[in-house]
Amino acid sequence: MIRVVLPAHLRNLARAESEVRIDVQGQVTQRSVLDALEARYPMLRGTIRDHVTQRRRPFVRFFACEQDLSHELPDTPLPEPVATGAEPFMVVGAMAGG
Amino acid sequence: MSGVRVLVGTRKGAFILTSDGRRERWDISGPHFGGWEIYHLTGSPADPSRLYMSQSGGWFGQLIQRSDDGGATWEPVGNRFQYEGVPGTHQWYDGTPHPWEFARVWHLEPSLTDPDTVYAGVEDAALFRSVDGGQTWRELPGLRDHRSGPSWQPGAGGMCLHTIIQDPRDPGRIVVAISAAGVFRTDDAGKSWRPMNRGLRSEGIPDQDAEVGHCVHHIAMHPSRPEVLFMQKHWDVMRSDDAGESWYEISGDLPSDFGFPIAVHAHEPDTVYVVPIKSDSEHYPPEGKLRVYRSRTGGNEWEPLTKGLPQSHCYVNVLRDAMAVDSLDSCGVYFGTTGGQVYASADAGDSWAPIARDLPAVLSVEVQTLP
Numbered sequence: 057m058i059r060v061v062l063p064a065h066l067r068n069l070a071r072a073e074s075e076v077r078i079d080v081q082g083q084v085t086q087r088s089v090l091d092a093l094e095a096r097y098p099m100l101r102g103t104i105r106d107h108v109t110q111r112r113r114p115f116v117r118f119f120a121c122e123q124d125l126s127h128e129l130p131d132t133p134l135p136e137p138v139a140t141g142a143e144p145f146m147v148v149g150a151m152a153g154g
Numbered sequence: 155m156s157g158v159r160v161l162v163g164t165r166k167g168a169f170i171l172t173s174d175g176r177r178e179r180w181d182i183s184g185p186h187f188g189g190w191e192i193y194h195l196t197g198s199p200a201d202p203s204r205l206y207m208s209q210s211g212g213w214f215g216q217l218i219q220r221s222d223d224g225g226a227t228w229e230p231v232g233n234r235f236q237y238e239g240v241p242g243t244h245q246w247y248d249g250t251p252h253p254w255e256f257a258r259v260w261h262l263e264p265s266l267t268d269p270d271t272v273y274a275g276v277e278d279a280a281l282f283r284s285v286d287g288g289q290t291w292r293e294l295p296g297l298r299d300h301r302s303g304p305s306w307q308p309g310a311g312g313m314c315l316h317t318i319i320q321d322p323r324d325p326g327r328i329v330v331a332i333s334a335a336g337v338f339r340t341d342d343a344g345k346s347w348r349p350m351n352r353g354l355r356s357e358g359i360p361d362q363d364a365e366v367g368h369c370v371h372h373i374a375m376h377p378s379r380p381e382v383l384f385m386q387k388h389w390d391v392m393r394s395d396d397a398g399e400s401w402y403e404i405s406g407d408l409p410s411d412f413g414f415p416i417a418v419h420a421h422e423p424d425t426v427y428v429v430p431i432k433s434d435s436e437h438y439p440p441e442g443k444l445r446v447y448r449s450r451t452g453g454n455e456w457e458p459l460t461k462g463l464p465q466s467h468c469y470v471n472v473l474r475d476a477m478a479v480d481s482l483d484s485c486g487v488y489f490g491t492t493g494g495q496v497y498a499s500a501d502a503g504d505s506w507a508p509i510a511r512d513l514p515a516v517l518s519v520e521v522q523t524l525p
Contacts, residue, residue, distance in 0.1 A: 063213075065189060065190070065211070065213070065214055066214060069214075069217070069230060099217075099230040101233070101234070102215055102216065102217075102233045102234060103214040103215055103217070103233075104214070106215075107233075107234045107235075107236065108236055113213070113214065113215055115212055115213040116213065116214070149213045149214070150213065
């Protein structure tokens with residue numbers, strides 16, 4: 057069970073709690089977590105990653121275990137505490153704008 | 155008794171204002187999707203309960219929301235806008251080739267006859283269509299593939315397709331406008347397109363007869379006379395009597411012919427409304443006086459409409475999609491400002507009153523006349 061924390065706008069869009077729990081098959085990576093998240097909440101498609109390129113949107117960041125994982129490759133394994141559910145994978149909207 | 159529903163898109167959410175046919179007291183609901191930019195929301199002419207909304211933001215991109223109950227509840231529908239084929243390039247501000255990139259939906263235009271069919275005008279400029287109530291979107295690539303496409307350039311607000319006009323007499327004919335490429339028309343339901351910019355004159359364009367390159371801000375049409383089009387260009391108010399084949403200027407005695415919106419009276423095809431703005435470097439009304447100008451002669455002769463509008467120290471703008479009319483017997487006219495006011499006139503513009511005062515900056519105003 058993977059714990060994912062969503063920012064307020066996406067939580068509202070998905071009509072979900074701040075933290076959602078999802079099952080991920082196979083290796084736990086950014087890609088596999090986001091694939092599972094979007095499978096459960098299809099309305100999130102295109103909001104975290106570009107529909108076509110699958111690249112992270114510029115003002116979205118991925119944090120976990122007190123690390124910024126935003127620039128990791130999508131298939132790099134996430135830290136063990138995320139894979140075991142001890143720590144959440146955090147989708148964060150950048151602090152910007154007005 | 156009949157009623158009116160005013161759909162307001164703002165920088166920070168959508169608002170829905172409702173009134174009975176007297177249009178004296180208004181209820182406001184919202185913000186819907188607070189914090190998101192709502193470039194446009196509008197209703198289906200074929201089913202007034204069916205609404206579509208373009209919801210976007212710098213963080214999480216584009217969403218499309220649909221309501222089947224007049225805006226009481228909303229459901230996210232499809233938000234995948236993928237250009238057909240290899241997108242290619244258009245010109246960037248510095249004249250270099252720039253890849254076509256989807257940014258947002260500026261304008262949604264539901265079919266006149268089918269609630270499930272809706273067009274989307276997007277930035278970078280292209281026209282998409284959904285035939286399943288917004289669940290899936292396909293580009294009509296004939297427009298972007300026009301031979302002039304690689305020479306299109308963005309206006310200051312981006313290269314947006316912001317105006318979509320369906321001909322009520324001819325389902326195959328659609329007119330669109332793109333900043334800053336100009337007007338295009340299809341007569342075969344979107345397969346092929348022709349530029350419709352003959353007669354437009356724009357300072358700063360080296361070749362005044364170039365087939366594209368004009369910063370068209372908005373176009374309006376009266377459904378009883380679809381061959382007559384009224385245009386607010388960057389500078390100049392223009393008119394075409396042949397569905398865009400040629401244009402002539404009708405700015406006449408306006409204090410400034412710069413502006414963004416243009417609208418036509420619901421029952422008088424020669425009564426036209428514009429909101430003059432001082433200049434393209436000062437996006438506010440001349441002399442700090444917010445005035446709607448009305449022509450009852452199809453252009454050239456204009457009268458200022460000021461009763462109820464601020465006539466001093468007013469420095470708001472009215473954006474291209476932020477003016478609309480209702481179709482009650484005494485035509486109602488509505489517009490929203492970048493200062494967050496929505497003004498309404500229940501007497502065709504003779505007098506005005508704010509029906510909302512302190513909203514976020516208004517991006518769009520649409521009106522539904524309800525039975």
